[in-house]
Amino acid sequence: MDQQFNLPQRQSPIGVLVMFFDTLQLWARGLWPVLLIYIVKFKDLNSVYLVFGVAAFLLIVALIAYLKYLNFTFYLDSDNDEFIINEGVLNKKRTIIQLNRIQQVDINQSLIQRIIGVYELNVDTAGSAKKEGRIKAVSHALAVALKTRLSVNEISKDQLQSDDETLINSVEDDKPLVKISFLSLLKVGITTNYVKTFGLVLAFIITIFDNVKKIIPEYDFSDEELESYIDQGLALKSIGFVFFVLIAVILMINLIRVIFKYYDYQVTKHNDSLVLSFGLLSTKSTIVKPEKVQIVTISRNYFQKKMDTLEIKIKQATSGDRQNNKSIIEIPGCDENEKAAIFKFLFRNIPEKGIQLKPNYRKLVFSLLLFIIIPAILFFALANYVDPSLLDYVFVVPIYVVFIGLIVFFGYLNNRLYISDDFVIKQSGAWDIDNSIVDTAKIQGVTTSQLFWHKNADIGSIIIHTAGGDLAFQLGNFTTIKHHVNEWLYKIETSDSNWM
Numbered sequence: 033m034d035q036q037f038n039l040p041q042r043q044s045p046i047g048v049l050v051m052f053f054d055t056l057q058l059w060a061r062g063l064w065p066v067l068l069i070y071i072v073k074f075k076d077l078n079s080v081y082l083v084f085g086v087a088a089f090l091l092i093v094a095l096i097a098y099l100k101y102l103n104f105t106f107y108l109d110s111d112n113d114e115f116i117i118n119e120g121v122l123n124k125k126r127t128i129i130q131l132n133r134i135q136q137v138d139i140n141q142s143l144i145q146r147i148i149g150v151y152e153l154n155v156d157t158a159g160s161a162k163k164e165g166r167i168k169a170v171s172h173a174l175a176v177a178l179k180t181r182l183s184v185n186e187i188s189k190d191q192l193q194s195d196d197e198t199l200i201n202s203v204e205d206d207k208p209l210v211k212i213s214f215l216s217l218l219k220v221g222i223t224t225n226y227v228k229t230f231g232l233v234l235a236f237i238i239t240i241f242d243n244v245k246k247i248i249p250e251y252d253f254s255d256e257e258l259e260s261y262i263d264q265g266l267a268l269k270s271i272g273f274v275f276f277v278l279i280a281v282i283l284m285i286n287l288i289r290v291i292f293k294y295y296d297y298q299v300t301k302h303n304d305s306l307v308l309s310f311g312l313l314s315t316k317s318t319i320v321k322p323e324k325v326q327i328v329t330i331s332r333n334y335f336q337k338k339m340d341t342l343e344i345k346i347k348q349a350t351s352g353d354r355q356n357n358k359s360i361i362e363i364p365g366c367d368e369n370e371k372a373a374i375f376k377f378l379f380r381n382i383p384e385k386g387i388q389l390k391p392n393y394r395k396l397v398f399s400l401l402l403f404i405i406i407p408a409i410l411f412f413a414l415a416n417y418v419d420p421s422l423l424d425y426v427f428v429v430p431i432y433v434v435f436i437g438l439i440v441f442f443g444y445l446n447n448r449l450y451i452s453d454d455f456v457i458k459q460s461g462a463w464d465i466d467n468s469i470v471d472t473a474k475i476q477g478v479t480t481s482q483l484f485w486h487k488n489a490d491i492g493s494i495i496i497h498t499a500g501g502d503l504a505f506q507l508g509n510f511t512t513i514k515h516h517v518n519e520w521l522y523k524i525e526t527s528d529s530n531w532m
Contacts, residue, residue, distance in 0.1 A: 047169025051097035139317040212297035216365030221287035326500025347500035386452030
């Protein structure tokens with residue numbers, strides 16, 4: 033296979049169309065103010081000049097896209113174990129990726145790429161906040177063969193020189209280890225992302241309302257006139273109707289998002305890796321290698337527990353930037369048996385909870401002070417000394433206290449750290465309960481801290497550092513924490529395991 037990629041290769045010839053649409057989208061984003069002016073003044077424009085201008089614009093975009101296609105080449109330097117990408121029109125760019133630094137290789141297919149019949153290959157490395165290599169238009173056979181070569185660095189040279197079609201067919205012929213059913217996706221759609229979706233809907237409504245206010249002229253209505261038009265009973269019914277409509281919209285948005293994103297989700301075992309593929313309009317395929325997995329999180333809430341469904345999130349090595357939260361690998365809609373099958377492959381055995389560490393009651397007190405007492409004092413201080421009209425909304429205070437109080441209380445009850453010989457499990461969450469699992473062999477460093485007024489209570493905090501992120505636990509028994517930290521540090525110094 034190395035011989036196939038040793039010579040510079042171009043993308044599929046039909047990839048010129050992908051380059052055209054990509055360049056057109058890029059230019060449209062940069063020139064959207066000009067396009068907006070043209071749309072607003074469309075009736076005042078000379079039709080001949082308009083057609084000529086649009087044709088000239090598309091011709092320039094097509095020329096640039098073609099030059100991008102000609103100058104885009106990629107090849108494998110077997111002597112130096114490097115994957116090299118050359119690109120650029122005027123400013124030439126050469127990207128050199130060390131094979132041993134490649135963290136993840138994805139095969140994606142957008143709607144346009146699906147219509148054209150090509151695939152996109154993304155190469156991600158540890159320590160980078162973005163995709164370092166992106167090939168936008170290759171055939172499926174070439175994409176799979178290249179992904180196999182870039183992802184599997186440990187296989188022998190004899191195997192690398194085997195027939196490409198054999199490798200491709202071996203991936204496609206494997207039976208799925210886990211296949212998420214449509215019913216499971218429906219369960220996930222109606223039981224997740226309530227707060228996030230509500231925030232998006234609320235932001236959309238506020239944006240529309242602000243724009244309508246700017247477009248529609250303001251009219252002078254006195255309070256008496258408004259009250260005469262509004263029936264209080266009808267207003268309460270309207271509020272209830274809007275509330276139920278909002279819930280229905282949130283559920284519908286969640287369902288659509290989950291189905292479009294995760295449709296036909298399959299987890300296939302291939303050699304020593306997991307191959308994940310999913311998507312309705314835009315499909316994605318990625319490889320997960322057990323030795324590169326850093327943190328695995330199980331997430332589920334009360335409804336999901338009753339429905340025997342959960343979500344698995346996998347974190348591999350990252351640069352530590354927030355952008356990398358987007359690259360977390362999610363496996364939604366698993367049941368207990370499917371979770372066990374995935375865990376046996378990733379960890380070789382099922383992680384079990386060992387010694388339990390609970391946070392000291394001071395953590396609950398501090399959280400109540402920070403999120404309830406201080407905000408309530410600030411509200412009444414502002415109402416008394418700055419704006420007395422705020423007292424009209426005093427009924428919100430008990431609702432806020434009860435709602436936030438429940439979140440803080442259940443968050444405290446669920447906050448636990450479990451330590452066994454091989455695993456550390458951090459449990460957290462008020463409604464969605466997360467169990468984040470770290471193999472102790474993947475720990476890169478440990479930070480402990482103790483405030484001087486916590487010494488008599490023998491409590492302190494710990495942060496476990498991995499290449500995929502950190503796990504933090506506050507105000508646990510400090511003697512127990514230090515004991516296990518010494519064990520982990522000894523294991524770090526004496527271990528020769530490959531965490532990458």
